[in-house]
Amino acid sequence: MTHDELSATDNGFSAQDIDTSVPHSARLYDWYLGGKDHYAADIAAAQKVLELFPRMKQTARSNREFMHRAARYLSSLGITQFLDIGTGIPTEPNLHQIVQQTTPHARVVYVDNDPIVLRHAQALLRGTPEGHLAYLHADVREPERILAHAQKHLDFTQPVGLSLIALLHFVADDQQPYRIVEKLLEPLVPESHLMLSHGIIENPEIVKQVDAIYRTGGTSVRARTFDEITPFFQGLQVCAPGIVPSTAWRPDNAMTVHDEPAVYAGVARKP
Template sequence: MPPAGRIAKGVDVIEDGFSADLIDTSKPHSARMYDWFLGGKDHYPVDATAARKVMELFPHIKGSAWANREFMHRAARYLSEKGVAQFLDIGTGIPTPPNLHQVVQQITPGARVVYTDNDPIVLRHAQALLRGTPEGHVAYLHADVREPELILAHAQKHLDFTQPVGLSLIAVMHFVTDEEGAHQIVRKLLDPLVPGSYLMFSHFVLEDPDLMQRLQDIYRAGGTSVQGRSIEGVTAFFQGLQLCDPGVVLAAQWHPDGRTPAREAPGLYVGVAQKV
C-alpha cells in the first residue's frame, strides 16, 4: 500500500481510461435493469423494456432485487463488526443509498472501499454519489469482473493487502459463464488476500432450462451472458473457504437482525465465508 501521504483521506478517487459519454442507449445493460428493479431513475427505455420482460418470467424480481441489496447491508455490517475495515466491491451497480461504504463507515469511520463496475453510467455517477467520511477513503475503477488482474492492481493502490479485505461479489457472478472461467476468476480475486479476509456473495439459482433460455435471450440482446447454476454450483464458489453460519442459504435466512429487512426472495442464495 502506498504511504498514507499519497492518498488523501475522504477523497474519492476515480480511475478508468474510459469516457462516461460512451453510453449505448440502444441496448439494455444489467446494471441499469437492476436500477429499474430497485425503482431508480438511472436507466433508459431499452433497459425498462428488458426489465419488464424479466419481470414477466419472475414476477417477484423487484422484491428479490431489494432482498439482495438488504443482504449486502447485513453482510457488510457483519464483517465490519468483526473488524474488517477494507472492502473491494465488484459489480457495484448504480449507487443506491445506503451504499456499502455508507454502511461500513457508520461502524468504522476510517474504512476504505474500492468500487468496480463496467457500466459507464455508474462511472458517471461515481464522483457525485460515492462520498465517504473524512476519515475514510472511497475509490472507483471502471472495469469488468472478467479483468481480475486489473482490478487487483487498482485495489492495491487504495487498500492494504497485508490486512484483511472483504471481497463483495453481490449478484454479479451469474453474469459470468463457466466457459469464461467464473470460478477461476473468484479464485484469482481471493488469492492475494490474506487469511482473515472474507467473501460476501449472492447468486440467483435457476435450473429450469426453458426459463433459463428465455432469460438468456433477454440479457444477450444487451451483450450480457447469464449462467444458470444449481445450489451446488453456487456453493462451489466458496471452495477452500470457511463458510460462516448459516452457510449458503436463501437471502432471508442469512442473519436477519431486525435492523435491515430480510424479505423473501425465491432463488436468491447468499453466503459469507472467511479465508483461513
Template structure:
C-alpha cells in the first residue's frame, strides 16, 4: 500500500484495492506517505553528516527509490546498510533492486521487528557495533500493537548500539483527525493487519533516555524542511531523531 501511495509499481491488486479505500477516506494520504518518505531522506542525510557510516533500517518496505543506502552513500560512499523486513516479497525486490556503491555494502534479512534479538544478531555480523549506528524505524511501529510491547522492541534494538548512535522514527497519529483515523484503521483490520496510531506523548516516549535533536518530535514536514520538498503542508505523522548519549 505504501508503494502505491508513493506512485510505485511494486504492489499487487489487493494492495491497490485497500489503498484506494484509504484514499477515499483520506484524500491526502499520498501527501502523508511522501512527507514520511521525504523526512527519511532528510534525517538519513543528517545522521550521515554526523559521521555515522553504518545504518540499520527495519521495516524497509518495497524499495521505492531513493532508498536509505542511496541517500547516505551520496554523503559517505563507503556507508554500510542492513535492511530487515518480514515480507519475503520485499526481500526479493530488495535483492534485485537495492544495489549500493562499490565502496559500500548492503545486506538484507527476512525478519519481523517483533524478533529484535534476531535482527541485532544479523546486524552484528554485518556492522561494527563498537561504532555508532543509525537505526531507522520509518512508519513501522504503528504495526506493533501494545500487546507486542513496541517500547521493549525499540529498547532491545537500541541496547547494543554504542554512544553516538541515532534513532530515526516516524509514527502516524490520530490526534489530527480521530474519526478519519478510525475508519482507516478499520480498512487495515479488515485485511488482517491491526494498526495502532499513537499520541505525541506516546511517540515521544520511544526516545526516552536519548537526546532528541531539534526541533524534537514534530509533524514530519516541520523537521528541518528543505527547498524542493514535494510536500510542505502538515501531515498526521510525527517524526523525530535522537542521539544515544
C-alpha cells in the first residue's frame, strides 16, 4: 500500500499538543461509540449530553452504520475513490476497510481537524497493498485546500464518493455550509456521489443546551430542520429511499434499530 509519510510538522503543529482540558466533538463521538480515545473533560461533557438526549449513543451507532451501508452501496456502483471529510477517531471498520473488501484497489483520502486523529493516522493508513490511503489535517471550512490535497491522491477525471457524515451540523450558518458543499462538489465529475448525514432539530431547547456543552470546547452545534438539510443535495439526484432517518436508509439485518432517530441521511448522484 502507498500512503502519505505523515509527521506532526507536516500539518503545522505537534500531534502531542492536544488540549485534554476541554471537550472535542470527535472525542465525544468516540465516547458515544464506546471507543477509548477520550479524556475526563470529554466524558463529563458527553454524560451531560446524554442526560439531555438519552438516545445519543444509539444515534451515534446508527449514524456510523449508515456510513457503512452507504459506502458499500457506492462501492457496488463501481466507485473506487472516496474523499472522507470529518473522519473522526478510527473506529473499525473504517470507510477504506468497507470499500476495499470488495475493491482492493480503492483509494481513500481522509480529512479531519482534530490533532488526536492525526495521532491515529497510521491506523487509518492501513489498507490493502493494492489500494492507496492518505490523510490531511484540515477543516471542512477550507474546501480549496482539501481539494488541492485530494487531487494529489485521487483521479478527478473519474467519479469520487464525497463523504460528509455527521459533520455539517458543526458548521454555523455564517460559515456558509451550503456553499462549502457546492465548492467540494464543483470539480467532481458526473456520476460522483455525495453521502451525507446531519443532525435534525427535534427539540430546539435541547439543541440549545447541547450546543452550550459543545461550545465549552470551542465547537458550536447547528442542528437543522428537514427543510434546511435538503438544500445540501441541491442539483444532485437523490438515490432511493431519499433523505430519511439514518436507520431507514437501506436497512440491513446487522444495523442498530431505535425509534425517532435524530440524524437524517441521504446519498445523491451528481448528474
